[in-house]
Amino acid sequence: MAASRAALTSARSPTAGPCWRRSTTGRARFPRRSRLSSRPWSRESPAARSFPPPRAPSSHGPGRTSSWSASPATAGDADQSRLEGRPPVKLELRGITKRFGSLVANDHIDLVVQPGEIRALLGENGAGKTTLMNVLYGLVQPDEGEILLDDQPTAIHSPRDAIRARIGMVHQHFMLVPVFTVAENVTLGSERVRGLATPAVNLGGLRIPALGLPSLGLLDRRKARRDVLELSERFGLRVDPDALVEDLPVGVQQRVEIIKALLRDASVLVLDEPTAVLTPGETDDLFRIMRQLREGGRSIIFISHKLKEVQAIADTITVIRRGKVVGERPPDTSDAELASLMVGRSVQLRVTKAPASPANVVLDVQDLSVRGERGEHSVRGVSFQVRAGEILGVAGVQGNGQTELCEALMGLRPSAGSVHLDGVDLSDASTRDRLRAGIGYIPEDRSEDGLVADFSVADNLVLDVYDRPPYASGIALNLTAIRDSAAGRIEEFDVRTTSVLTPAGTLSGGNQQKVVVAREMGRDVKLLLASQPTRGLDVGSIEFVHKRLVAQRDAGAAVLIVSSELDEIYALADRVAVMYEGRIVAFCPPTVPEHELGLLMAGGEAAGTSGSRDGSGTPAQEPEQS
Secondary structure, X not given: OOXXXXXXXXXXXXXXXXXOOXXXXXXXOOOOOOOOOOOOOOOOOHHHHOOOOOXXXXXXXXXXXXXXXXXXXXXXXXXXXXXXXXXXXXXXXEEEEEEEOOEEEEEEEXXXXXXXXXXXXXXXXXXXXXXXXXXXXXXXXXXXXXXXXXXXXXXXXXXXXXXXXXXXXXXXXXXXXXXXXXXXXXXXXXXXXXXXXXXXXXXXXXXXXXXHOOOOOXXXXXXXXXXXXHHHHHHOOXXXXXXXXXXXXXXXHHHHHHHHHHHOOOOEEXXXXXXXXXXXXXXXXXXXXXXXXXXXXXXXXXXXOOHXXXXXXXXXXXXXXXXXXXXXXXXXXXXXXXXXXXXXXXXXXXXXXXXXXXXXXXXXXXEEEEEOOOOOEEEEEEEEEEEOOOEEEEEOOOOOOHHHHHHHHOOXXXXXXXXXXXXXXXXXXXXXXXXXXXXXXXXXXXXXXXXOOOOEHHHHHOOOOOOOOOOEEOOEEOHHHHHHHHHHHHHHOOOOOOOOOOEHHHOOHHHHHHHHHHHHHXXXXXXXXXXXXXXXXXXHHHHHHHHHHHHHHHOOOEEEEEOOOHHHHHHHXXXXXXXXXXXXXXXXXXXXXXXXXXXXXXXXXXXXXXXXXXXXXXXXXXXXXX
């Protein structure tokens, strides 16, 4: 069944029995409070407590000049390094090896990071980047190898050990409690208290309140607020300490995670795919923050598979392929060379496609209006058509109604107006009926709407057809057919997994996306809705998905793509619809200059676009097509 909330709620696992449990992958987890802190907190503010002073210029990293000087905690090590004639080392990983059964996720990896350096880890999906950083943060224990901080061997058996060693990590899926405020989230697990506290004794490392009484201290909310405000001001993070996390945009939630790490005095900060869910503007803000942290002497490990981003921000790029380091390069290395190192072959970075030959109208949307989660008007009376044999790209800054538009087209969100597919009115049809009518759907949020994390890869690949031949006969499932089909798609779409029975939630983010893409593109559809289809994919996988999207078009399907990547819109779209504040404000060809398209996305006017948008907010009308 296609990736959708309504569809998943009626699904049973074909091979895992009758019980179904909703996926929680990607949702915030409630951090466990530490019972014992071996490092008492200073009463002075975190902003003043241990941030290094301004640093004297020093060159480090190929092709980049930065500035740093040793903080008081590492000055001796830095001086010793200089005497030995080598650059000072903040972090060193030696021979890190991690196996999961027969899969070698990390194969004797060596990595050296200097103080005040941004080190990029670049690699394809499933290359072992996140596993390596999970080892560093104590989430995974290595089978071999050692970790050195400031030239000293350091044992890290848990995240608590990592935090004590001044290592912070911002995960791809944020570890925040949505219903808590920013200040509450930031202090969770390391709460500052005021008032009386019951005396306690330590028994075997466990803090036991005397007489069995709980602590009488209260959370010092004023102190928590001051800490957040001071860090926000110091690093330009612009976060309201009293705001509920669930009300914050994704980019601001990420800043909260960074503040959490800074509050714990992290000198090494790991950012795992931090731009995967950010808009271009939010990405620029993140890079500004990273540069400021670097100038303050912090070492940053930046995990990514986006070539332009690592070239823009990194001092040194380390490339990992299939668990091994295959090279280190300066940031001015060409796209082609980096892509080749990542995937082990030459990669076509530009989409090659013939001009479109649009045929009959497949999707006809008239005066569609949709409300968002809080009842606001997210989509305001949009009308458009998508024809067989063409790709319509929807461009716009995230949050302007694109997500709600796709959900309404799939029947996941109530709407007003009409939706016709091949002349058939689907306005009141259920999600299941729309799937059966020939709509394929790649959702924006793969973990929430695209997969059942506890189901196997094989189960997820047949969610929309498990009750039909050859996968079922009457009430009986053909498990052999399900697994054989899954094995074929895994090979065709290069899903990195050890077995078709592996739970989908244990795959890397990129490989989860490949499972969704394999399911939706592995069948014949009249209309393919693809929302952020290459989010989280490496360059090799992006190349493959782009070719399949063009192949769907050439086979006669109508394709609607929503993407926050302008390069993707320009590469794939035969026509571009621009959304702003829930309206389609213009239709334009993919040859429109990027600055004009950006102006339209911001609500301005640009020459050479069709339709109209006057001061009353009248939506653009789609031009007639021959």
